[in-house]
Amino acid sequence: MKIRKISASYIFSANTGFLKNGILSLCEDNRVLKLTDTGGKLTEEANLEHYNGILCPGFVNAHCHLELSHMLGKIPRNQELQGFIESVIPGRKADAEEIQKAISKADKQMREEGIVAVGDICNNPDSFAVKSSSRIHYHSFIEVLGTSEVSAERAFRNGQNLVQLARQKFSLNASITPHSAYGLSESLFTLIREEKSSSDTMFSIHNQESGAENDLVSTASGKLFDTLSKLGFDLSSKTPQHKNSLPWLMEQLPRDIRLLLVHNLYTSEMDIRNSEAENADIYWVMCPKSNFYIGGRVPDDVLLKRFPDRICVGTDSLASNDKLSMLEELYVLQNAHPEIPLKELLTWSSLNGAKALGVDKWFGSFEPGKKSGVLLIENADIQNLRLKKESRVKVLA
Ligand SMILES: [Zn+2]
Numbered sequence: 001m002k003i004r005k006i007s008a009s010y011i012f013s014a015n016t017g018f019l020k021n022g023i024l025s026l027c028e029d030n031r032v033l034k035l036t037d038t039g040g041k042l043t044e045e046a047n048l049e050h051y052n053g054i055l056c057p058g059f060v061n062a063h064c065h066l067e068l069s070h071m072l073g074k075i076p077r078n079q080e081l082q083g084f085i086e087s088v089i090p091g092r093k094a095d096a097e098e099i100q101k102a103i104s105k106a107d108k109q110m111r112e113e114g115i116v117a118v119g120d121i122c123n124n125p126d127s128f129a130v131k132s133s134s135r136i137h138y139h140s141f142i143e144v145l146g147t148s149e150v151s152a153e154r155a156f157r158n159g160q161n162l163v164q165l166a167r168q169k170f171s172l173n174a175s176i177t178p179h180s181a182y183g184l185s186e187s188l189f190t191l192i193r194e195e196k197s198s199s200d201t202m203f204s205i206h207n208q209e210s211g212a213e214n215d216l217v218s219t220a221s222g223k224l225f226d227t228l229s230k231l232g233f234d235l236s237s238k239t240p241q242h243k244n245s246l247p248w249l250m251e252q253l254p255r256d257i258r259l260l261l262v263h264n265l266y267t268s269e270m271d272i273r274n275s276e277a278e279n280a281d282i283y284w285v286m287c288p289k290s291n292f293y294i295g296g297r298v299p300d301d302v303l304l305k306r307f308p309d310r311i312c313v314g315t316d317s318l319a320s321n322d323k324l325s326m327l328e329e330l331y332v333l334q335n336a337h338p339e340i341p342l343k344e345l346l347t348w349s350s351l352n353g354a355k356a357l358g359v360d361k362w363f364g365s366f367e368p369g370k371k372s373g374v375l376l377i378e379n380a381d382i383q384n385l386r387l388k389k390e391s392r393v394k395v396l397a
Pocket residue numbers: 063064065121206262316317
C-alpha cells in the first residue's frame with residue numbers, strides 16, 4: 001500500500017486540536033491512516049510533503065439551497081426576510097438550462113472551497129442530477145411548505161413523492177423537513193409528526209431569521225404576515241400564540257428527532273431554555289454572510305458561547321450570498337466575535353456539521369478510517385492562529 005504523508009505548520013482536527021508540524025498519513029484511497037503528533041519537531045522524511053499553513057479536514061456546509069444558485073446577484077441586499085421572500089418567489093423562475101448550469105457551477109465552487117458534505121434544501125428536483133454525480137456528499141432535505149389547512153395533505157404527499165424520486169431515481173440521501181414555524185399550517189405539522197418514519201432522523205428548519213417571524217406566530221400579524229398574505233399564502237387559520245416562534249415550533253415537532261435549526265438571529269434566552277427542555281439533540285446552524293446580506297446583521301455570541309459543541313456553519317444559497325465558501329463564513333464570524341478561537345471555528349465547520357448531518361463516521365476529523373478530505377488553509381496568521389482576509393483554501397485530498 002502506498003502511503004501519502006503530509007505535514008504542515010499546524011494540523012487541526014477537532015479531536016486533537018492543533019498539532020504543530022504534525023504528520024497526517026493517508027491510504028491510497030485518501031482514507032486517514034493516522035495523525036502523528038511530532039511534539040512540534042519538524043521531521044524530514046523521504047516522500048514527506050510539507051506545507052506552510054494549516055491542514056484541516058474538509059468542510060461540512062450545514063445549510064445550502066443549491067437549486068437557487070441561478071439567483072446569484074439578483075436579489076437586492078438589506079430587504080429583511082419579508083423583502084427577500086418577496087423577491088425570491090417570483091425570481092426562482094428561470095430557463096431550465098440556466099438553472100442546471102448554475103447548480104453545476106455552484107457544486108464545483110463548493111468542491112474547490114473544500115466542502116465535502118452539504119445539507120441541501122430542496123423544493124423541487126432541479127438539483128438532483130448534479131448532486132447524484134457530484135463528489136460532494138449531499139443530504140437533500142425535501143422541504144414541505146404550505147399555510148393553507150385544506151392543502152396540507154397535498155403539500156405533504158408532494159414532499160413524500162420528491163423524497164422517493166431523490167432516493168430511487170438519483171440514489172440520493174433524502175428526507176422530508178418542515179420549512180419553518182411560520183410556513184406550515186397545523187395540519188401539515190400534524191401529518192409530518194404522525195407519518196414520521198424510521199428513516200426520518202433529522203429535520204433542518206429555518207428558525208427566527210427575522211423578528212417578524214416571532215411577530216407572525218405571537219400576534220398573527222406584522223411585516224412577514226403582511227408579505228405572505230400579499231403573496232397569496234392563506235393565513236386565515238393563524239391565531240395569536242402569545243409566544244415566540246421557536247417554542248410554538250417545538251410543540252409541533254416530534255421529540256425524537258435531531259434538529260438543525262438554521263439562522264437563530266432572534267432566539268431569546270427563554271426560547272433556548274424551552275427548546276433544550278423539549279429536545280436534547282439540537283444543532284444551531286449559523287449562516288453569517290447570508291444574514292448580513294438579508295438583514296445587515298450577523299449572529300450574536302449567545303448561542304456560540306453557550307453551545308460550542310452544537311454550532312454548525314452554512315453558506316445558505318447564492319440568492320443571499322456571493323460565494324459558497326465556508327472559510328469566508330468563518331472569517332465573518334471571527335471578525336464579529338474576535339474572542340472565538342480558530343479551533344472552535346474549525347470544529348464548527350467540520351466535526352459539528354458532520355455530526356449534525358449524521359455523517360461523522362466518514363467526515364469531520366482526521367480519525368483513522370475517515371475519508372474526511374484534506375484542506376490547506378494558506379495565508380493565515382500562523383503565529384496567532386487567526387484567519388486573515390487573504391486566507392484561502394487549497395484542496396490537497
Ligand atoms: Zn435556507
